[in-house]
Amino acid sequence: MISSLPIIDISPFLNPSSSPEARQNTASAINSACMHYGFFYLTGHGIPTSKLDQIVDLARQFFFSPLEEKNKIKRHDAGGPEGGDGARGYQGMGENITLGRRDVQEAVDLYREWDHSSASTSSPSTSRTHKTLQGPNLWPISPPELKNVYLEYINQLQGVGAALVRAMGVSLNLDVPSPGADANTEDQEIFVRNTDRSFWVMRMIGYPPLSTPLKDGEDPTEFSCGEHSDYGCVTLLLADPTPGALQVLAKDNKTWISADPIPGAFVVNIGDMIERWTNGLWKSTRHRVIHRGNNYRVSVPFFYEPNFDAMVKPLGKLVQRTGGQAVHEGNTYGEHLMGKVFNNFYSEVLGEDCGKLVD
Numbered sequence: 001m002i003s004s005l006p007i008i009d010i011s012p013f014l015n016p017s018s019s020p021e022a023r024q025n026t027a028s029a030i031n032s033a034c035m036h037y038g039f040f041y042l043t044g045h046g047i048p049t050s051k052l053d054q055i056v057d058l059a060r061q062f063f064f065s066p067l068e069e070k071n072k073i074k075r076h077d078a079g080g081p082e083g084g085d086g087a088r089g090y091q092g093m094g095e096n097i098t099l100g101r102r103d104v105q106e107a108v109d110l111y112r113e114w115d116h117s118s119a120s121t122s123s124p125s126t127s128r129t130h131k132t133l134q135g136p137n138l139w140p141i142s143p144p145e146l147k148n149v150y151l152e153y154i155n156q157l158q159g160v161g162a163a164l165v166r167a168m169g170v171s172l173n174l175d176v177p178s179p180g181a182d183a184n185t186e187d188q189e190i191f192v193r194n195t196d197r198s199f200w201v202m203r204m205i206g207y208p209p210l211s212t213p214l215k216d217g218e219d220p221t222e223f224s225c226g227e228h229s230d231y232g233c234v235t236l237l238l239a240d241p242t243p244g245a246l247q248v249l250a251k252d253n254k255t256w257i258s259a260d261p262i263p264g265a266f267v268v269n270i271g272d273m274i275e276r277w278t279n280g281l282w283k284s285t286r287h288r289v290i291h292r293g294n295n296y297r298v299s300v301p302f303f304y305e306p307n308f309d310a311m312v313k314p315l316g317k318l319v320q321r322t323g324g325q326a327v328h329e330g331n332t333y334g335e336h337l338m339g340k341v342f343n344n345f346y347s348e349v350l351g352e353d354c355g356k357l358v359d
């Protein structure tokens with residue numbers, strides 16, 4: 001196993017007085033990282049390491065509280081009095097499913113609050129979307145300072161996510177009009193406009209160590225989080241210092257690269273919507289978590305995503321650059337997200353085995 005993900009400094013895209021050269025350097029480093037790995041470490045984001053430590057500590061305190069306390073914000077309740085398949089709130093150990101298997105983890109999911117006033121965000125919603133996503137966030141009650149510290153952190157992360165999307169636009173030369181193809185001059189604007197009300201997800205995850213012994217030469221059968229790609233634009237992952245847990249699939253499709261934490265840096269990866277916008281030029285790299293240490297691991301990924309109602313289809317200039325054939329006809333990010341979320345859980349209400357569970 002090798003660990004060789006590149007380290008990228010985003011500060012030129014956050015600091016208005018930075019030079020065009022500095023921005024160009026960051027942009028080309030992003031292009032290279034996205035072409036070769038789809039993953040990189042991010043520095044220069046301006047969030048103090050002490051704040052990052054506090055975020056992980058607060059999540060750990062929540063997970064270490066009694067189950068009764070955690071169940072006070074159980075995700076069922078997100079759907080209202082009829083209960084069922086709410087996505088916001090606490091999900092117990094083994095409730096999340098990946099590739100038909102229970103992930104050995106517990107988690108809290110927080111999403112951007114639903115914009116009930118906007119006609120556009122309510123149009124693609126079905127009653128199922130309503131129950132699943134439109135309820136309010138269920139915040140941990142204890143530790144009491146968690147909510148405000150996280151709200152401030154989420155604000156900071158939205159700024160970092162927006163800077164990353166701008167930098168990606170420059171990496172892809174989206175702001176340089178290509179001669180003879182008017183529609184393409186709008187690509188950069190499409191990128192930015194469709195993320196200006198990012199339907200972000202903040203997830204706190206707690207992982208006890210896996211218990212099934214690994215047999216020599218055999219593939220693992222038990223996962224802390226099974227192999228998957230992320231759904232949207234960019235994931236900013238913060239994790240405690242546990243090594244060896246997060247593994248990233250290399251471009252050879254068989255080597256797993258450990259993405260061990262670097263203090264003060266985020267592990268960043270691109271999601272399915274960036275793959276689609278770039279017409280497959282940049283892939284949303286598959287990754288998984290296998291935590292076999294002795295400690296209880298905590299990670300806190302923030303998913304900076306397109307707007308819920310953003311129509312996401314391959315950008316004109318990227319289609320030209322990748323052979324002229326669009327890989328996807330396009331749908332909204334909300335539709336993509338709901339397709340994923342409905343497969344992440346058993347649906348008790350509908351009695352469906354959404355995740356085709358393997359015991």
Ligand SMILES: N=C(N)NCCCC[C@H](N)C(=O)O
Pocket residue numbers: 096097098099201225228229230231232303340344
């Ligand atoms: N919001 C994001 N990206 N969450 C990632 C979760 C990945 C695992 C999930 N059970 C799955 O099967 O997709």
Ligand SMILES: O=C(O)CCC(=O)C(=O)O
Pocket residue numbers: 203205225230237239245246287288289299301
């Ligand atoms: O815990 C981690 O390191 C990564 C978790 C992850 O990939 C996810 O939740 O999407």
Ligand SMILES: [Fe+2]
Pocket residue numbers: 228229230287
């Ligand atoms: Fe992930």
